[in-house]
Every structure is written in structure tokens, then in C-alpha cells.
Amino acid sequence: MKQPALPAALWALLAGNFVIGTGVMVVPGTLNELSSSFQIGAATAGQLITAAAVVMCVGAPLLAAVVAGWDRRVLLACTMLWYALGHLVSTLMPTFGALLPVRMLTVIAPAIFTAQAAACAGLLVPPEQRGRAVTFVFLGWSMASVLGLPLGAMIGGHLGWRAAFATIALLSLMSAGWIWLKLPSGIRPAALSRDAWARVFKSPLLMGVVCVTALQGSGQFVLFSYFAPVLKERLGADATQLGLIWAWFGACGVVGNMLVSRYVDRLGASRMVLLTTALIALSLLLWPLGVSLAWLAVLLTPWGLGCFATNSAQQARLVSLSPALAPGSVALNSSGIYIGQAIGAGAGGWLLANGAIGWMNWVGFATVLAAIALSASVDRAQRRAPAISA
Structure with missing residues (x-):
């Protein structure tokens, strides 16, 4: 129809x-x-x-x-x-x-x-x-x-x-x-009520999911924030080549979002979060192998597929945990994204300023692994106490 x-x-x-x-x-x-x-x-x-x-x-x-x-x-x-x-x-x-x-x-x-x-x-x-x-x-x-x-x-x-x-x-x-x-x-x-905000903050499961989002953002933005100078220094990328890399990354992001929308109900939001976060970790792990722009585009494909899709999966996860508290939890999740960006960009800037470009992907990789571990922990806690009071 x-x-x-x-x-x-x-x-x-x-x-x-x-x-x-x-x-x-x-x-x-x-x-x-x-x-x-x-x-x-x-x-x-x-x-x-x-x-x-x-x-x-x-x-x-x-x-x-x-x-x-x-x-x-x-x-x-x-x-x-x-x-x-x-x-x-x-x-x-x-x-x-x-x-x-x-x-x-x-x-x-x-x-x-x-x-x-x-x-x-x-x-x-x-x-x-x-x-x-x-x-x-x-x-x-x-x-x-x-x-x-x-x-x-x-x-x-x-x-x-x-x-x-x-x-x-x-x-x-x-x-x-x-x-x-x-x-x-x-x-x-x-408007969101004070009571709704209070219940969100008091829920270990909802706050755990928001912390996963913050860790994901931190891990990604250590390197993502500085793609332009890093690729210029490592591979001599010019403005047109950088634009093509961004376009490829974004196209992968759209595909990843479409796939999450199609399969999230079948696989479950928490499993989809683990899958998309693992894709990001894979690209960060393989980053040192990018010895050319063409090969780097291939290595960035998993990251692109997971980058935007994991946020969609996180929002679906929050809604499924407590539909009644979703207005508060999803808004707070947005703050988690932004604080992750701030921490990641700050850490990446420090590494770049101190000549430690080679460490940027490893710091990001370790942080994303921490997000995976926390996400799995939240999932286990949900199975033990699945109900969140509204």
C-alpha cells in the first residue's frame, strides 16, 4: 500500500x-x-x-x-x-x-x-x-x-x-x-517536565546508554576532527581529494542509516549498537594500513557505515527502554554526542600539537572499545531488570 x-x-x-x-x-x-x-x-x-x-x-x-x-x-x-x-x-x-x-x-x-x-x-x-x-x-x-x-x-x-x-x-x-x-x-x-528529567537521571540503564554515546563520540572525534590536516601531512591530500574522501564517508553513512532502519527491529537496538560501534573500531584498528587515499577510502568504509547509524540505534534503544521517558533521554543523548565531540577533539588536538599523530587512531580505538564494553554491560543489566518505571 x-x-x-x-x-x-x-x-x-x-x-x-x-x-x-x-x-x-x-x-x-x-x-x-x-x-x-x-x-x-x-x-x-x-x-x-x-x-x-x-x-x-x-x-x-x-x-x-x-x-x-x-x-x-x-x-x-x-x-x-x-x-x-x-x-x-x-x-x-x-x-x-x-x-x-x-x-x-x-x-x-x-x-x-x-x-x-x-x-x-x-x-x-x-x-x-x-x-x-x-x-x-x-x-x-x-x-x-x-x-x-x-x-x-x-x-x-x-x-x-x-x-x-x-x-x-x-x-x-x-x-x-x-x-x-x-x-x-x-x-x-x-515542554519536558522536571519530573521526566529527574527519572532519566536516576535511571542507571538510560544514563548508561548516554555514557556509551559520549564514549563513541570521544573515540571517533580524536581522529575525525583532524582528518584534513592528518591526510594532508600523511598522504599529501589536496582540497578536491579531501572533498571526495568526505563524500565517500558521508555516502557510507547514509547507507548505514538505511540498513539500521531496516534491520533494527529484527536484530534489536542493543545488538545494532554493538555492531555499528564494532565497525567504527575496525576502521580505527586498520587506520595505519591506509598507505594511499584509495586504500584509505576502503578502510574508512566500516567507520562510515557505523558512524551515523550508531546514533540512530542509540535513540531507538532509549525509546525501547522507556517510551514514556524518551523525550528526556533522547535529548540528553544529544548532549552525550556533543560532549563526546568536545572531549575527542580536545584529546586529538593535544596529540596533534605534540607530534603524536600516530597515536590518534589508537586512543580513539581504545575509547570505542570502552564504549563497546559499557554497552554490553548495560545490555546485561537490562536483562536482569528490564523494566524502567515511567
């Missing part, structure tokens, strides 16, 4: 997530250009990633409470306008010290948009279509990894990082207009 068409407003939200994701990932894609422009090391430039991740980690749950009563049409359109302004002002910054606080203010937009777009999407369709609607809107992030990240890297590599940031500003303006035209007014999702 043919599924009914989704509302046009969901396309606007998908496009918004695409722009948000592209803007978040523009720094890793232009790290070489940022370093050259400000005459600083890649490790120092990488602190833009760490600082932004901290803001998004802390901001996501706090800002969810602040904007709870806002009309979502006004909120999401204004969020994209803020994103546009932040990227435009960034292009005018003369020094790294000036750019850093502007970047931190700019990423308030991702801290708001993605979670609120998901909540909004669920209210635009009948209950039986909500899962499909939320998944559809989140495709924007996958598209950002396939198209947005390599596009930003290529623009930055050939025209400079300011041109890449200006492109994000233009796309953000277009997205704000699309959202304003297509999203109906009067949408105000219910």
Missing part, C-alpha cells in the same frame, strides 16, 4: 537540518584553510570544534526549557536567521581569538534547531506517521555529510574558509524563508 505524502513543511525542516549539519561540519572540512589563514597550528584551529561542542552539549537541554512556549514557526525561522548572522559575522573576524567567541554564539542555533524540529515534525502528521516524519527530517543531517561537508571543504580549499562560511550564511537565509513560508503557526510542543 502506498504511503501518504508527507506535508511540505517537513521538506523545509529537512532542508534546515541539512544547513545546520553542513554548518556544524564546515570547521573540520576547512581546518587546513583556517590554520593557514590565521597562521596557527591545526590543533589550535581544532578548538573551534571543541568549544562549539561544549556549547551544543550544555545548550541543547537548557535551551529546550527556555524556548518551550515559543511558536515553532517563529522559533525555527529565527534560529536560522541567527545561524546566518553568525556565519556572516565570522567571515569578518580578523583573528582566531575573535572568531572563537563568534563561533560559540553561532552554534546556539544547532543546539536549538535539531531537537525542536524533531518535536515539531511529530505534530505535523497523524500519530501513525510520526516515526516516519521524524526519520525523514533527520535525513537532512545525513545529506549534510554526503553533500554539505565535501561541498564546504571544496569551497574552502579553493576559495578560502570565509567563502565556505558565507555559503552557509546564504543557505541559512534561504532556509529561514522556506520555514516561514511552509510551517504553520501555532505549533507549541509540550
Whole structure:
């Protein structure tokens, strides 16, 4: 039976997530250009990633409470306008010290948009279509990894990082207009209660899953944050080659997400988390064997398949553990992703600054193994005490 068409407003939200994701990932894609422009090391430039991740980690749950009563049409359109302004002002910054606080203010937009777009999407369709609607809107992030990240890297590599940031500003303006035209007014999702947050924090199983997410992110971003300078130093990769590597990685991410969506109910969310995390660990283990860009692309395939898919599996796992607490646990899981990015980028920057590039994949590998061990432990605890009170 043919599924009914989704509302046009969901396309606007998908496009918004695409722009948000592209803007978040523009720094890793232009790290070489940022370093050259400000005459600083890649490790120092990488602190833009760490600082932004901290803001998004802390901001996501706090800002969810602040904007709870806002009309979502006004909120999401204004969020994209803020994103546009932040990227435009960034292009005018003369020094790294000036750019850093502007970047931190700019990423308030991702801290708001993605979670609120998901909540909004669920209210635009009948209950039986909500899962499909939320998944559809989140495709924007996958598209950002396939198209947005390599596009930003290529623009930055050939025209400079300011041109890449200006492109994000233009796309953000277009997205704000699309959202304003297509999203109906009067949408105000219910705010998360203090009681719901308290129950999430008091649940060892839910908090264990969130910690797995943080470890996964930390392990990946030790190396992922610095792909550009590492590949330039190791293999002499230019901007076009880096863009192709990013595109391949993102394409694998889309395939991985599709496979998880298809098989997660059959295999179970916890098993899917273990499988996708193991794929990431495999690429980190084999990383030293990448003696050419072509061979490296092959070695990155498991990582790409698992990178984005493991977050989807983690969200499905949290929902299955306690559907009633899912709004709180999934929001906190987003913070886990961002704090993992901050820790991983910080650790990777330290290794890069101290000439320890050869250790980056091993530190990431050990951290991802820790995530696998903790995930298995949470799974065993769930089998002993499967019920989580609502």
C-alpha cells in the first residue's frame, strides 16, 4: 500500500537540518584553510570544534526549557536567521581569538534547531506517521555529510574558509524563508517536565546508554576532527581529494542509516549498537594500513557505515527502554554526542600539537572499545531488570 505524502513543511525542516549539519561540519572540512589563514597550528584551529561542542552539549537541554512556549514557526525561522548572522559575522573576524567567541554564539542555533524540529515534525502528521516524519527530517543531517561537508571543504580549499562560511550564511537565509513560508503557526510542543528529567537521571540503564554515546563520540572525534590536516601531512591530500574522501564517508553513512532502519527491529537496538560501534573500531584498528587515499577510502568504509547509524540505534534503544521517558533521554543523548565531540577533539588536538599523530587512531580505538564494553554491560543489566518505571 502506498504511503501518504508527507506535508511540505517537513521538506523545509529537512532542508534546515541539512544547513545546520553542513554548518556544524564546515570547521573540520576547512581546518587546513583556517590554520593557514590565521597562521596557527591545526590543533589550535581544532578548538573551534571543541568549544562549539561544549556549547551544543550544555545548550541543547537548557535551551529546550527556555524556548518551550515559543511558536515553532517563529522559533525555527529565527534560529536560522541567527545561524546566518553568525556565519556572516565570522567571515569578518580578523583573528582566531575573535572568531572563537563568534563561533560559540553561532552554534546556539544547532543546539536549538535539531531537537525542536524533531518535536515539531511529530505534530505535523497523524500519530501513525510520526516515526516516519521524524526519520525523514533527520535525513537532512545525513545529506549534510554526503553533500554539505565535501561541498564546504571544496569551497574552502579553493576559495578560502570565509567563502565556505558565507555559503552557509546564504543557505541559512534561504532556509529561514522556506520555514516561514511552509510551517504553520501555532505549533507549541509540550515542554519536558522536571519530573521526566529527574527519572532519566536516576535511571542507571538510560544514563548508561548516554555514557556509551559520549564514549563513541570521544573515540571517533580524536581522529575525525583532524582528518584534513592528518591526510594532508600523511598522504599529501589536496582540497578536491579531501572533498571526495568526505563524500565517500558521508555516502557510507547514509547507507548505514538505511540498513539500521531496516534491520533494527529484527536484530534489536542493543545488538545494532554493538555492531555499528564494532565497525567504527575496525576502521580505527586498520587506520595505519591506509598507505594511499584509495586504500584509505576502503578502510574508512566500516567507520562510515557505523558512524551515523550508531546514533540512530542509540535513540531507538532509549525509546525501547522507556517510551514514556524518551523525550528526556533522547535529548540528553544529544548532549552525550556533543560532549563526546568536545572531549575527542580536545584529546586529538593535544596529540596533534605534540607530534603524536600516530597515536590518534589508537586512543580513539581504545575509547570505542570502552564504549563497546559499557554497552554490553548495560545490555546485561537490562536483562536482569528490564523494566524502567515511567
